Amino acid sequence: MQYKFFLPFFLGASEKGFRDPPCSSITIAMGLLSIIRKIKKKEKEMRILMVGLDNSGKTTIVLKINGEDTSVISPTLGFNIRTIRYQKYSLNIWDVGGQKTIRSYWRNYFEQTDGLVWVVDSSDVRRLADCRMELHNLLKEERLSGASLLVFANKQDIQGALKPEEIVKILNLDAMDKTRHWKIVGCSAYTGEGLLEGFDWLVQDIASRIYMLD
């Protein structure tokens, strides 16, 4: 949201992006894109939205990756924000509660999202249909169409949890729009296993889009 306010200023100041005839909308779009890139580059910021059904482990993942205590975590009533230094980037992680009552508020957090983390409780077989429905609803959202998608198949430490490949099938992830950048990673927020692998991919993927692999 905040970048929006800066745009008019940059439109006036940066003429390099507009060398071609101004009537070409492609040129303008590219100009805007380069401006947005430039702003984000300065701050090296990424905005990451964590969503998923309740009880999937979103808050635990965020706290674990931030090196915080995970032994006492109440179900999220509302949302948490963490700013985490990750490699050379600053991740703004929005961890939004997953209870049914507050799922309708997810949409308030879609704006400017660079990366989407969908967390699945791999041991909760019964609710995987709900999980799939909520995910597919989310992916229809236009404001998230450019966001990279990381699916965490969480709770792999629980015996009998479904494997990431099984989750791919049940959530029908292969049927997603081909333009979507996505990856599924099995993890355990309890042990920390897989978390870095997932975030490494997500950050690299976002960086290659926004910062052109600098």
Add this chain to the structure above:
Amino acid sequence: MEGSNPNPVASDALEKKHALMLERLENLRQARKTGSGSGSEAAPSFESVASFLSRFSDAKRSIDAEFSRLRALDPSAKPDVKPQLEALSAMIADLERLVAENSYFLPSYDVRSSLKSISDLKESLDALSAELVPRKKFSFKNKPLKKPQPVVSKEKEEFRVLDDEKSDLGGVRESPGFRNKKGDVLVKQFRVSGEGKGDFSLIDLDSCEVYLKGRFRALFVHRIKNCRIFVGPVLGSVLIEDVEGCLFMLASHQIRIHQAKMTDFYLRVRSRPIIEDCSVVRFAPYQLAYEGIEKELQESGLGEETENWANVDDFRWLRAVQSPNWCVLPQEERIGVVDISDKREQCQDN
């Protein structure tokens, strides 16, 4: 700043404007003189009211003639009537331009009357074209886009196939648990090295007594009626959905309760328990006993009473005042310490 002496400034601006207009008109006249081949039939300059009027009435007459010719046209000749209507419309436009170009010297009455006859002509043109080329009635149609349609249905099909597949998968991969029992006493002893590493489910139980002893990782409860359920330490979380008329005694790190009615919960929980879409649910502290339970609770990080059993968050009641959906179970109605040491596993689960 202009307040003190507005008139000179205003008249200055007016004069400037007037000069500009004159200049524009001069340019126009020059253009008319030099560029007679500009395509406009009104190009020649005459600057006399009489010649304008005769020219105007000539043009109008030919337009009128065209009108009557088109009106008399056989309706079957519709296909080629359109270009003729367009030509007529162009003639009217030319006439309008003629008036506009000469308006600067015409008396205002003539300008008004000629503009009036032009608008009349336009109106009759509209009427005529409506008569000869009936416009298609505009309406929003639910016209399905040809391409996406099959894709969507295919997707749905895939979903359905997947649903089937899922239920198969659920069959193969059914998590351990007690299902579809009525009026039974169900006992399960978890061993840390074995099933204690996994989750356990209680689904579709009616009027049962359930005893789960030992530590395990996660508990799922779904569609339970009139049951009494006593559970040892759960290392992860407990998720309860759709229960009625039950008693639960649970120890866990997280407890979520959805759609519960008339049920008592005796809890030890590290974080705040939550309820959502619940009514008449009551809470009390955990008081379960069996051999070795203290050690198990400690090893699960549940050794201490946190008093969180009374810190219930109601997701359907986000206000400072107490939720009407839950309350603390009065001391005198609590069941006291429940010792389940004598409960032994008898039957195989599932």
